[in-house]
Amino acid sequence: MQKFIExxxxxxxxxxxxxxxxxxxxxxxxxxxxxxxxxxxxLGFGSNPAKVRVSYEVEGExxxxxxxxxxxxxxxxxxxxxxxxxxxxQPGDEVIIAKEEPVSTPAAADDERAQxxxxxxxxxxxxxxxxxxxxxxxxENGYQVVLQGSNLGAIIGRRGETLDxxxxxxxxxxxxxxxxxxxxxxxxEGYRAKREEALERLAVKVAGKVIKYRKNVxxxxxxxxxxxVIHSALQDxxxxxxxxxxxxxxxxxxxxxxxxxxx
Numbered sequence: 001m002q003k004f005i006e007x008x009x010x011x012x013x014x015x016x017x018x019x020x021x022x023x024x025x026x027x028x029x030x031x032x033x034x035x036x037x038x039x040x041x042x043l044g045f046g047s048n049p050a051k052v053r054v055s056y057e058v059e060g061e062x063x064x065x066x067x068x069x070x071x072x073x074x075x076x077x078x079x080x081x082x083x084x085x086x087x088x089x090q091p092g093d094e095v096i097i098a099k100e101e102p103v104s105t106p107a108a109a110d111d112e113r114a115q116x117x118x119x120x121x122x123x124x125x126x127x128x129x130x131x132x133x134x135x136x137x138x139x140e141n142g143y144q145v146v147l148q149g150s151n152l153g154a155i156i157g158r159r160g161e162t163l164d165x166x167x168x169x170x171x172x173x174x175x176x177x178x179x180x181x182x183x184x185x186x187x188x189e190g191y192r193a194k195r196e197e198a199l200e201r202l203a204v205k206v207a208g209k210v211i212k213y214r215k216n217v218x219x220x221x222x223x224x225x226x227x228x229v230i231h232s233a234l235q236d237x238x239x240x241x242x243x244x245x246x247x248x249x250x251x252x253x254x255x256x257x258x259x260x261x262x263x
Contacts, residue, residue: 160192219252
């Protein structure tokens with residue numbers, strides 16, 4: 001017999017991952033129907049998450065029913081996936097995987113820090129012979145800089161290592177000799193946003209396996225930024241915890257089975 005649950009997420013993959021996490025199933029064990037594609041609103045208004053219907057087969061319920069008896073029938077046995085889903089979900093419940101994005105506004109023309117950021121990055125791009133223009137916004141956490149141009153792979157580097165170096169240099173150059181430091185986040189071609197989404201999907205997938213098999217999983221070596229994404233993605237997930245082990249540059253994140261955690 002086929003059953004289904006409906007889940008939502010920031011993107012379709014997040015919504016699917018949420019369903020798989022709840023069911024304890026693999027992607028090949030289910031079929032997916034997209035009910036609603038994500039919509040980005042203006043300044044957070046009018047936005048909608050992605051919504052999917054994930055269907056799965058439940059064995060042992062398509063046989064002929066037993067003859068009706070007068071005595072009270074024994075409770076119906078359910079398969080493990082169905083029982084697990086019903087324990088965690090109630091009719092109408094949805095699972096949402098999303099994070100609150102900081103509100104950003106274009107930096108003012110007379111913002112001295114923004115001017116320093118623009119001057120430094122423009123000069124650096126000239127030295128690197130890269131055609132890229134910094135677009136600078138302010139958020140509650142500091143400054144958000146997006147380098148806009150073409151063929152920016154050279155300043156992203158392997159797994160964002162070059163981009164990380166550019167961000168560190170920018171923070172040092174702008175905050176040097178300043179009484180109050182500000183945080184400057186530098187991105188190019190939306191690399192960090194895409195990388196974050198990929199890491200969050202990985203975190204959810206691994207967490208599902210950790211709970212299903214009750215075994216810890218050690219991820220590949222990651223930099224501090226990537227490890228932070230994994231920790232943040234799973235900080236509220238039930239029955240798992242995360243920690244880092246090893247030394248740089250081979251420090252790794254462990255997703256560990258922890259019954260009762262975050263309930």
